[in-house]
Amino acid sequence: MSKQMVLEKISQAVDILKEQNVDMWMTFVRETGNIKDPMMEMIVGTNATWESAFIITKDGSTEAIIGSLEVANMKTIGTYQNIRGYLKSVHDDLLQVLNKYKPQKIAVNYSQNSSLADGLTHGMYLQLMKYLKGTPYADRLISSENIVAALRGRKSPAELEIMKEAIKETLLIFDKVTEFLRPGVSEQEVAEYVKNITREKGFGFAWEEEYCPSVFTGPDTAGAHSGPTDRKVQRGHVINMDFGINYKGYCSDLQRTWYVLREGESKPPYEVMHGFNTIVKSIELAAEAIKPGKQAFEIDDVARSYIVKNGYNEYPHGLGHQVGRAAHDGGALLAPKWERYGNLPYMRLEEGQVFTIEPRLTIENYGIATIEEEVVITKDGCEFLSPPQKEIYLIK
Amino acid sequence: MSKQMVLEKISQAVDILKEQNVDMWMTFVRETGNIKDPMMEMIVGTNATWESAFIITKDGSTEAIIGSLEVANMKTIGTYQNIRGYLKSVHDDLLQVLNKYKPQKIAVNYSQNSSLADGLTHGMYLQLMKYLKGTPYADRLISSENIVAALRGRKSPAELEIMKEAIKETLLIFDKVTEFLRPGVSEQEVAEYVKNITREKGFGFAWEEEYCPSVFTGPDTAGAHSGPTDRKVQRGHVINMDFGINYKGYCSDLQRTWYVLREGESKPPYEVMHGFNTIVKSIELAAEAIKPGKQAFEIDDVARSYIVKNGYNEYPHGLGHQVGRAAHDGGALLAPKWERYGNLPYMRLEEGQVFTIEPRLTIENYGIATIEEEVVITKDGCEFLSPPQKEIYLIK
Numbered sequence: 001m002s003k004q005m006v007l008e009k010i011s012q013a014v015d016i017l018k019e020q021n022v023d024m025w026m027t028f029v030r031e032t033g034n035i036k037d038p039m040m041e042m043i044v045g046t047n048a049t050w051e052s053a054f055i056i057t058k059d060g061s062t063e064a065i066i067g068s069l070e071v072a073n074m075k076t077i078g079t080y081q082n083i084r085g086y087l088k089s090v091h092d093d094l095l096q097v098l099n100k101y102k103p104q105k106i107a108v109n110y111s112q113n114s115s116l117a118d119g120l121t122h123g124m125y126l127q128l129m130k131y132l133k134g135t136p137y138a139d140r141l142i143s144s145e146n147i148v149a150a151l152r153g154r155k156s157p158a159e160l161e162i163m164k165e166a167i168k169e170t171l172l173i174f175d176k177v178t179e180f181l182r183p184g185v186s187e188q189e190v191a192e193y194v195k196n197i198t199r200e201k202g203f204g205f206a207w208e209e210e211y212c213p214s215v216f217t218g219p220d221t222a223g224a225h226s227g228p229t230d231r232k233v234q235r236g237h238v239i240n241m242d243f244g245i246n247y248k249g250y251c252s253d254l255q256r257t258w259y260v261l262r263e264g265e266s267k268p269p270y271e272v273m274h275g276f277n278t279i280v281k282s283i284e285l286a287a288e289a290i291k292p293g294k295q296a297f298e299i300d301d302v303a304r305s306y307i308v309k310n311g312y313n314e315y316p317h318g319l320g321h322q323v324g325r326a327a328h329d330g331g332a333l334l335a336p337k338w339e340r341y342g343n344l345p346y347m348r349l350e351e352g353q354v355f356t357i358e359p360r361l362t363i364e365n366y367g368i369a370t371i372e373e374e375v376v377i378t379k380d381g382c383e384f385l386s387p388p389q390k391e392i393y394l395i396k
Numbered sequence: 397m398s399k400q401m402v403l404e405k406i407s408q409a410v411d412i413l414k415e416q417n418v419d420m421w422m423t424f425v426r427e428t429g430n431i432k433d434p435m436m437e438m439i440v441g442t443n444a445t446w447e448s449a450f451i452i453t454k455d456g457s458t459e460a461i462i463g464s465l466e467v468a469n470m471k472t473i474g475t476y477q478n479i480r481g482y483l484k485s486v487h488d489d490l491l492q493v494l495n496k497y498k499p500q501k502i503a504v505n506y507s508q509n510s511s512l513a514d515g516l517t518h519g520m521y522l523q524l525m526k527y528l529k530g531t532p533y534a535d536r537l538i539s540s541e542n543i544v545a546a547l548r549g550r551k552s553p554a555e556l557e558i559m560k561e562a563i564k565e566t567l568l569i570f571d572k573v574t575e576f577l578r579p580g581v582s583e584q585e586v587a588e589y590v591k592n593i594t595r596e597k598g599f600g601f602a603w604e605e606e607y608c609p610s611v612f613t614g615p616d617t618a619g620a621h622s623g624p625t626d627r628k629v630q631r632g633h634v635i636n637m638d639f640g641i642n643y644k645g646y647c648s649d650l651q652r653t654w655y656v657l658r659e660g661e662s663k664p665p666y667e668v669m670h671g672f673n674t675i676v677k678s679i680e681l682a683a684e685a686i687k688p689g690k691q692a693f694e695i696d697d698v699a700r701s702y703i704v705k706n707g708y709n710e711y712p713h714g715l716g717h718q719v720g721r722a723a724h725d726g727g728a729l730l731a732p733k734w735e736r737y738g739n740l741p742y743m744r745l746e747e748g749q750v751f752t753i754e755p756r757l758t759i760e761n762y763g764i765a766t767i768e769e770e771v772v773i774t775k776d777g778c779e780f781l782s783p784p785q786k787e788i789y790l791i792k
Contacts, residue, residue, distance in 0.1 A: 089735035339485035
């Protein structure tokens with residue numbers, strides 16, 4: 001992220017600290033080359049080797065306390081106003097900075113709900129508690145999850161522009177796949193084809209390359225979050241692909257569904273059409289239900305119950321997640337109230353959040369029907385960022 | 397990492413669990429696309445989206461408890477014997493597996509000392525404690541830092557072979573830099589040149605590209621861990637470069653030093669030679685002192701005190717770190733007993749560990765003298781993996 005974008009996000013963070021009445025937000029890290037707090041890129045803009053604290057205050061001050069060897073780099077990066085380099089231990093400088101601001105509430109990056117607000121490792125938490133022992137600050141730590149959810153969720157117009165471009169580029173690649181698909185090609189061949197185009201165009205991958213894209217053909221596929229196999233496309237298969245790119249630092253995440261006509265068929269059989277159309281309609285209904293202030297699980301429930309009402313099993317995951325610099329971004333999650341999702345389904349929707357909508361159902365003997373669209377929440381509803389797939393793509 | 401290499405590391409982990417008398421080692425993660433436990437790659441070999449536990453027992457059993465949508469992928473990856481997919485919460489399966497083995501000691505990845513053994517985030521630690529509440533296991537968690545230190549530190553002959561190749565390829569790139577360096581080229585130009593060669597050869601970078609390589613020319617440079625600037629090479633400059641590649645999953649990490657002769661000079665001035673030779677000698681003395689069983693700080697002290705005795709300030713960092721799949725790898729660290737290094741300087745050296753030796757000193761008015769070599773610890777000493785630089789490279 002450029003210096004300008006980091007400074008914009010820091011400025012947005014200051015507004016959020018005021019709004020949530022939190023005095024200080026501290027990102028406490030070390031050896032980010034080995035394990036990196038997901039917030040570092042957005043609100044710091046560089047790495048840290050030794051124990052380092054990056055502090056943003058409600059008053060708009062920023063303080064970096066870092067290993068002395070990294071002071072010159074931090075000055076070059078230019079995202080923090082005050083920089084302190086230490087030699088032997090972060091302890092003294094950390095306490096000096098805390099005593100300078102005397103915060104009543106200090107948000108740190110731990111969260112049982114959100115991985116993006118959970119960059120503080122347990123060992124580093126214990127280190128921090130060791131340094132704060134005997135000070136009033138030890139009892140003033142709170143989770144940064146609400147700050148992170150707001151900061152990552154509310155997209156600026158500039159961010160939305162980039163995300164729209166990312167979606168457009170991704171759908172061009174889906175179009176190429178429509179030309180490439182034919183009986184006899186394997187899931188792996190489709191994936192290689194997509195990866196090659198992506199690399200040629202200089203894009204990154206939105207998630208781990210081993211299943212970006214995921215490609216599923218026919219009734220016996222492995223299901224979501226699996227890598228492509230040597231299974232071959234056959235006539236009578238429903239095929240789908242889950243794919244996203246990383247474009248100028250922002251991710252796209254989309255799915256499309258195809259059907260390979262059998263000899264003599266001019267359109268898919270009834271079961272395929274019914275399954276596909278159920279997905280299309282469930283997405284429409286979910287999008288109509290989206291509105292700022294609603295709880296995220298309410299939206300999941302609209303699509304889930306429609307699918308079940310139409311005679312299919314419910315999908316074994318949430319309806320949609322936020323997208324941004326990470327493929328799985330933000331706080332609120334369009335998901336049922338299952339324990340594995342923590343409090344994320346209970347969070348309320350806000351204007352400017354970008355969500356996927358990605359229901360799924362199994363069409364017995366044919367394959368999986370699933371479409372994934374991206375929408376942005378507006379003042380009183382939502383808008384599709386991706387032109388939604390309404391017709392199943394046919395392969396002759 | 398290939399399935400074969402993960403299985404080898406799991407097998408090595410079982411031996412270490414026996415040796416350290418730990419019943420079970422659990423890696424507990426989620427959303428590894430957002431933040432990834434550094435051990436996942438080595439002992440799991442794939443990613444996880446939902447809360448997942450990867451368990452290795454002293455008896456050699458492996459258990460993966462993962463989101464149901466990732467079961468097919470885990471079977472394809474093939475690194476774990478027993479795989480359980482859950483839908484709504486990891487809770488029940490987790491307790492069933494614990495009750496199956498009834499471990500007295502459960503190592504989990506948190507460590508105040510080592511980032512590589514500290515992949516458990518604080519939020520995930522709290523989740524784990526929530527699941528274990530009311531069971532006998534809540535009190536049986538220990539840090540995995542000694543397991544991780546042994547597993548990452550002890551290199552197999554196959555690993556050493558790859559690391560030797562990585563060093564050889566890296567030094568070929570350093571040779572090209574010797575040809576490229578001339579008065580008037582900037583640090584950034586040198587860095588671009590090195591990055592281009594690295595990409596053309598299909599290698600990765602050993603650490604963050606923004607300072608891989610780091611290039612420092614002349615007396616006014618920024619010091620270690622800074623990106624290259626537009627500062628230009630001039631006659632009378634001491635230049636050095638810190639660079640490593642990622643080769644077949646293993647990192648190299650080396651430094652070399654050059655001097656640009658002034659008009660009329662045929663060799664560097666006395667101050668430059670004295671500084672450079674002090675570095676060379678301090679590396680020789682440190683290498684001679686290395687032996688299994690010694691504490692890591694003892695080695696740092698040999699080089700540090702030699703440099704101070706020769707009239708220079710001590711270097712503001714440790715003498716050397718382990719190298720492996722990460723550029724900063726393993727447990728024991730050749731470093732002074734400063735608080736920022738935790739217990740790592742106190743750990744004892746073991747056969748098979750690969751360390752850098754990288755002292756540094758400032759030559760007033762000329763620049764920084766620093767060399768970084770890599771050595772592997774043998775039964776009764778150490779061997780250089782990199783042919784050590786003994787003469788300063790001259791640019792005419």
